[in-house]
Amino acid sequence: MDIGRLRTLREFADRGSVTAAAEALHCTPSAVSQQLRALQAEVGLPLTEQAGRGLRLTDVGRALVARADDVLAALERAEAELDVYRSAPRGRVRLAMFPSAALMLLPGLLDRFATFEGLDVDVADVDMTPPEVPRLLADFDVVVTHRDEYATPFGAERLQVVHLLREPLDVALPIGHPLGGRERVELGDLAAETWISVDVGFPVDDVLRSVAIRTGVRPKVVYRFNDFRITETLVASGHGIALLPRYTMDTGRVLRRPLAGIRAARHVEAVLRLGAPRPAVSAVLDALRTEAAEMGSE
Incomplete structure (x- = not known):
């Protein structure tokens, strides 16, 4: 199966519409629809179905998205193994933080990020509720979120959750x-x-x-x-x-x-997609853990 088409399918699954997936992929909605049809032809089974004026995934489509995550994660692991040969984490990491976490952690984090030559971290403050977090991972490598300690933890399906502090x-x-x-x-x-x-x-x-x-x-x-x-x-x-x-x-x-x-x-947690993170993302996670530990927890 074509890797580009699998990425298109995952973007559609993460964002919920052809139009939103097209915006994320910097192409037209017709191009996204064409990619989804081509992937469906490869598979030989229906991946989407009509839902009002739009499309939604079928059971087969949802199953393939989970496998697409595995395939794309394997590619990321291969890239990560190549990165190991570099002397330090490099590249751009997109980090989203809820505002009070940024107030609490960001000053120290920026000092830590500055010690890595070649690491660029784009930070955005996002006022988020827990149900919005998985969708944010379409745009960010790491999302720092929070939840009531009596609330149900984030599910393990397609997500890696790293506890930072209580x-x-x-x-x-x-x-x-x-x-x-x-x-x-x-x-x-x-x-x-x-x-x-x-x-x-x-x-x-x-x-x-x-x-x-x-x-x-x-x-x-x-x-x-x-x-x-x-x-x-x-x-x-x-x-x-x-x-x-x-x-x-x-x-x-x-x-x-x-x-x-x-x-x-409240529990403060870092959430990212499943799969071995590349060294630059691992460096950001390590900085988050260290900074959170210095804040103290109970």
């Missing part, structure tokens, strides 16, 4: 708050408070909802912002309280208090 989530209170004198606070003590959270579906809100389910206390969320610096400013100004990540919370502006009686945290 980051506790603490309650942010305005300075002078009546509960600020306590070492820990109960969620029940905060039942009457105005809460600020992130958009529904993002991990910090998932953690807050998980805590609410386990305690029976439902927080009254009246504002939602995905930028934690905005949330900190509002908390500092007395407009509410919030559940925020421990390692990037500015304790000069707000009080940080752990929740009592329950574990509240």
Whole structure:
């Protein structure tokens, strides 16, 4: 089977439409359709079927995508073996990070990347929910994401997941708050408070909802912002309280208090496609592990 056609099939599977695959491959939708038809003719079985105005993969198509991952990963391993003969990791690596991970890890990461001559790392901050992560791998080599520790881990199918750290989530209170004198606070003590959270579906809100389910206390969320610096400013100004990540919370502006009686945290993970990563990607993963370890975990 033609390697280029297998790549086209994988792009179509990852992106969900002929048009999106064409944009990623820098060609026309008709060229993508032609490649898919040609691959189908090679296989002798239907790989796609009509779904409304578009196409979707058949069971055969999905099975072939999984095998295409194996074939393309084998080619990447061959390229990686050649790279071993080079003195240092080289090439371009595309890295996506959710914004607060970039705030926490990126300054140190950039220092580490600078020690590798010939390694170029393109970094993008992407506000992502866990279901969006697999699709992001169509555009990035490594995606740094986060999830509620009570959530189902990412599936192993077509993904490699590298745990970086467990980051506790603490309650942010305005300075002078009546509960600020306590070492820990109960969620029940905060039942009457105005809460600020992130958009529904993002991990910090998932953690807050998980805590609410386990305690029976439902927080009254009246504002939602995905930028934690905005949330900190509002908390500092007395407009509410919030559940925020421990390692990037500015304790000069707000009080940080752990929740009592329950574990509240998010897991920060690096996700990439299955297969032996090339040395440049391995160097980025090693830098992520080292930087995360220095942040500390519980």
